[in-house]
Amino acid sequence: MTCFEQVEGTSDSFESLDSAAESYLSELSSSVPDSTFWSHQTAVIKLGEWVPESSFSEVWLEGHQLCRFIEDLTKNTTQDITTICGYINSLINLQSFIHQEDPTILKARLLSRMRSSDVIGDSEIDKRIHGISTGADIQNISDRISSLVTYLRERQFGTRVHVYVELILDTCSQPGCVRDLELEDINSDNNTVVISIPETHLVSKAGLVTQRVTNISPETSEALEEFIAYERKEPTEISDSPLLTTSHGRASESTLRREVKQATESAEEYPGVASPLTRHQTSCVVPSEIWQYSILQLLEGQ
Structure with a gap:
């Protein structure tokens, strides 16, 4: 992914x-x-x-x-x-x-x-x-996240929660870094995103390496264009231009987490995504798990 x-x-x-x-x-x-x-x-x-x-x-x-x-x-x-x-x-x-x-x-x-x-x-x-468990049940996590992504692509394409999830997966970024994205960080012409590097890393805290440019898939780029054109709310109470917004400003961590939880619940009931044997048997996906899964996928793909 x-x-x-x-x-x-x-x-x-x-x-x-x-x-x-x-x-x-x-x-x-x-x-x-x-x-x-x-x-x-x-x-x-x-x-x-x-x-x-x-x-x-x-x-x-x-x-x-x-x-x-x-x-x-x-x-x-x-x-x-x-x-x-x-x-x-x-x-x-x-x-x-x-x-x-x-x-x-x-x-x-x-x-x-x-x-x-x-x-x-x-x-x-x-x-x-x-700092993550590389011995995690990757198959279980993969099934849950695959179901979530399929549902988002088919039923919530171009929504805030959709681009949030896709950006975490595409960039292998911690959820907070995706939440912090500004409109100017998105380059739809060449399908790239400028992502900040958390200050938990010494090079970032010391101001030596504070951001990186990473590719995103054409599908994610298309979802972003849809979101920015039709779904993104223009905030009224701040002067900057965050990507993921509410009508008042940047979407909060709790808001994004809640949307991922709700989408996971909907995905479990969505025909063609979750099988009858797995419905109601999986816990909801949280943003940190999506990030950890992206890293595990990167490890598997090396």
Whole structure:
């Protein structure tokens, strides 16, 4: 269901990984507490010790390189899981700074690579790094969300709840980031959306990587055009232009959550969506589950 696509690649802003790491640490030194800075510096130093000096300028901290680094730590050192996860989180932020990408997506890529590793294979790292349960019953979640999306596309096309759900799935974004979208963030000419990066990530909190551009499907773009033209309410009490509105302003988290719940209930009764055996047996979908499902789909699709 997701069409999020970005390709890892080196940044033209730096001459080498060494210069990128130096710039990254310099930025952090003036914007984060000392304890945070030291922990990130320790991870960067550890990476530098692992990378052969002769090739340090050629390594751009792609996912496969970071995975090999974690494999080496796991196999050849006595570092515990807590320390290794700390290194991962720090270096994911460095990788985000270099490539100007979302740390959440970079984590998903890394965990996908780690799953196929004969050395790592630790589900505890999955849980600690991504903050979602990758051992969830994906089939059950998939069935529920597929039913919801089918119902929305056939019976509520172009409504607020429809574009809300589709945008979470397409962009692999947390619900709050989709709720925060402005009209100007939507580019229907090339089917892209500008999504903010939550400040739970250090690179965003420090102002180093605060947004990303992601693709959306043509179907989602069409639903957005329908919504903006016919369904979106022009707010009367605010001066900015949020995408998802009520007549008073930006739609609240509780309003959007309630609409998803109501749509899930309707989908369970909609002919051709839910089978007689599954009707009334599933709990309502909530926005956070839709986001988690989009990440699980990204993990499965790597």
